């Protein structure tokens with residue numbers, strides 16, 4: 001992405017995305033549930049922590065390589081599942097996967113995607129993970145699992161914080177999901193963003209590849225999006241996780257854990273890792289921030305169980321805080337979706353580079369030489385300004 005764009009941080013990428021996307025899609029990415037209190041907490045609770053500065057000890061810039069979910073990663077973060085990337089940029093899933101591959105980090109593809117996991121494997125490759133939403137129709141779920149297996153996916157995430165789709169008021173106002181066909185207000189909103197329209201026209205009208213042999217999900221992405229979310233299994237329980245554990249021999253990750261009890265339960269059901277997540281504040285409003293929830297979850301599951309985390313990460317320093325609090329790695333959500341909308345693959349790479357540079361500088365100034373050293377030092381690297389540890 002050229003420097004002409006002027007993006008120096010993730011917030012700049014958000015502004016560029018806003019100027020490029022039709023309002024209905026920008027609001028869908030940016031918005032959160034009800035009063036958006038949890039989404040705000042995800043951001044503001046990082047301020048509770050201060051980083052410990054130590055000097056005159058590290059000569060070189062730190063190494064950011066690390067290992068999580070069974071594979072080496074060039075960086076301590078990855079691209080998490082974000083639905084409908086192909087609506088923010090034509091070929092969005094492919095572009096995000098290419099950026100992840102170039103930067104040697106994993107991408108987790110959402111069930112709600114335009115391109116299928118098989119297409120990404122064929123067209124791009126790299127370390128691809130798959131996120132599963134449990135549909136009421138288990139034969140459709142099995143079809144998704146088989147497709148992930150056929151695409152040599154080694155890591156499957158089950159998202160568990162969507163037993164009902166919460167209300168995102170911006171989406172309600174804009175008619176997102178209620179609209180199943182192009183109508184006049186939607187067309188009008190799209191026409192305000194001619195560059196986006198041209199890009200979409202070049203890529204042809206989008207539809208969800210994974211349901212192409214399932215006419216009951218409808219035609220075209222708007223109708224399919226509405227049907228896919230309408231068919232999520234609201235009665236999902238821990239038994240279903242055990243069912244999935246029996247069917248999936250690879251690594252199984254439970255995404256959407258916010259309480260220590262649930263983390264332990266996931267561990268007992270045979271999950272290999274959890275993602276501490278509140279869906280970016282898009283589900284249970286007034287839930288805790290993920291960064292505040294992390295320490296108790298780490299204590300509950302012990303030091304060796306892998307914990308990933310997402311929610312509000314827009315700065316490298318925030319990723320450093322999460323790793324010091326016991327996270328094995330961080331998933332990006334909106335941070336890279338904004339980059340994608342702003343400038344396609346270059347924009348995603350820009351988001352990744354910005355965060356990588358911020359982490360490098362942060363660690364060097366803390367006097368830490370590697371991600372492993374940061375994780376070994378754990379909370380010794382932090383001051384908790386609210387509760388006073390290490391203060």
Ligand SMILES: Cc1cc2nc3c(=O)[nH]c(=O)nc-3n(C[C@H](O)[C@H](O)[C@H](O)COP(=O)(O)O)c2cc1C
Nearest residue numbers: 029081082083110159279280310311312313333334
């Ligand atoms: C536009 C959008 C779409 C999302 N789609 C999915 C999805 O399909 N599956 C899923 O498990 N999580 C989904 N999420 C949640 C993200 O995986 C992640 O939990 C959240 O974005 C993290 O918060 P952040 O965006 O503040 O970093 C979505 C989030 C956004 C913003």
